[in-house]
Amino acid sequence: MELFTPSYFLPCLYAFVGCVAFAVTFNIHGREIPISALGGAVGWLVYLLAAPWIPGEIVRYFLASLALSVYCEVMARLRKCPATSYLLISIFPLVPGAGIYYTMEHAIHGETALFISRGMHTLGLAGALALGILLVSSVMRMWTVFRRRTHHFPPFRRS
C-alpha cells in the first residue's frame, strides 16, 4: 500500500516542531513542552490515518480532535496539570488557519460562491473541532464526579 509512505507522515513532524515553538510563546516550561506538542502530532496522525476510510474532511477533523482530547485529558491526569494547558497547544495543527486565509482570498477576488462555501467549510471544521473537545471533556467531568462518589442525585427538574 503505497499510501502510507514515510513522507506522508512528515506533516506530523512539522506539527510537532510548530507546537513546540508555540508552547514557548504561551510560556510553557520544561517537560510540559514536548508533552503538549506531542498532542498536536497525535491529532494530525489520526487525521492522516483515517484518510483512506473516511473521505469527509470534517468527520476526520472530529476524530482527530477526539483523539487529541483523550490524549490531553490522560496526560492531565498523569501529570496533575490542567487539561487546558495541553489542549491549547495540541489544537494548533487542527485550527483552520488555511481555511480563514483562503476564505479571505476568495472575498478579495470577488468570488462570492466560493467565498461562502469555503467560509461554511471553515466554520464546519471549527465546529467539528469544538464538538470533539466538548464531548471528551464532558465525559471526563462526569467520570470525575462519579469517581468521587459524592453524587447524591438531587431532585431533578426538567427545563
Next chain:
Amino acid sequence: MSSTLNFDYDQLLDLTAELGFRLMETGAEIYRVEESVQYILQAYGVTTGEVFAIPNCLIISFTDTTGHAHTRIRRIPAHGTDISLLESLNEFCREITQDPPPLAAALDRLDQIQKRHFVYPLPVMLLADFAGGGAYSMFFGGSLRDALCGGLCGVAIGLCLWLMGGLRANSFVRTLASGAVSALCALLLVQSGLGENLDFIIIGALMILVPGIAFTNAMRDIMSGDLTSGVSKTVEALLIATAIALGTGFVLTLAPAL
C-alpha cells in the same frame, strides 16, 4: 480555622480575590476560577460564599459568622495566556485547600509565586515565532525556502505584537496590524525570489495569530454552562479571525495596484 474568634475575614477576601484575579489573568477558564475560589472559601470554613466570574469581572461575596457580608469586585483587564503561571496557581490552590495554612502565610506564598515566575525574554519568543511560522509553512505544503520565509514573517508578527502590546492596542487592532505586516513581508520575500508560494508562507506565519486558544476556551466555557462567558469569547474569536482576514486582505488587495 474558622472557630478562632479573631479570624480575619478581610484577609480571606484578599486571598481569594487575588487568587481569582491572577487566575483570570493567566487565561484560565471561568469554571476553574469559580471552583478554585469556592474551594478555598470552603477550606477556611466559609460555606456561604458566592463567586461569579465573566471574562472581565470577578465578584466574590460571603457572610461571616456574625452575619456581616463581605464582598469584593475585581475588574479584569485585557490579558494574554500564561500557562506555566496557571499551572503554579492551580497547584497552589490544590495545596492550600488540602491543608489550609494561616492566611498571612498563604498570601505570602501567592506573592512568592508571582515573584519567582519566569517569563521567556523577547528574543526567545521571537525565535519560537520563527520556528513556529516556518514549521507551519511546511506543514501546509511549503518548501524549505517557504519555511525560511514563513519564519521571517513569524518574527515580523512577533515584533509587531510586542510593539502594539507596548502601545496598549486592543486585540483587534493588534491582530489587524500583525496580519498586514506578515502579508507585506511575505509579498516582499516572494518578490525578492526567496519565497516560492505566497499562500503557504502567509498561512504558516498566520498560525501565530489564529484564535485557536480563544475558541477552545470559549467551547469549554459553554460546555461548563457559563454561556455569558462562552458567547463573549466566541465573539472575540470570530473578531480575531475577521481581523486576520482584513489585515492580510488589505495588503494583498493593494499589492497589485502598486
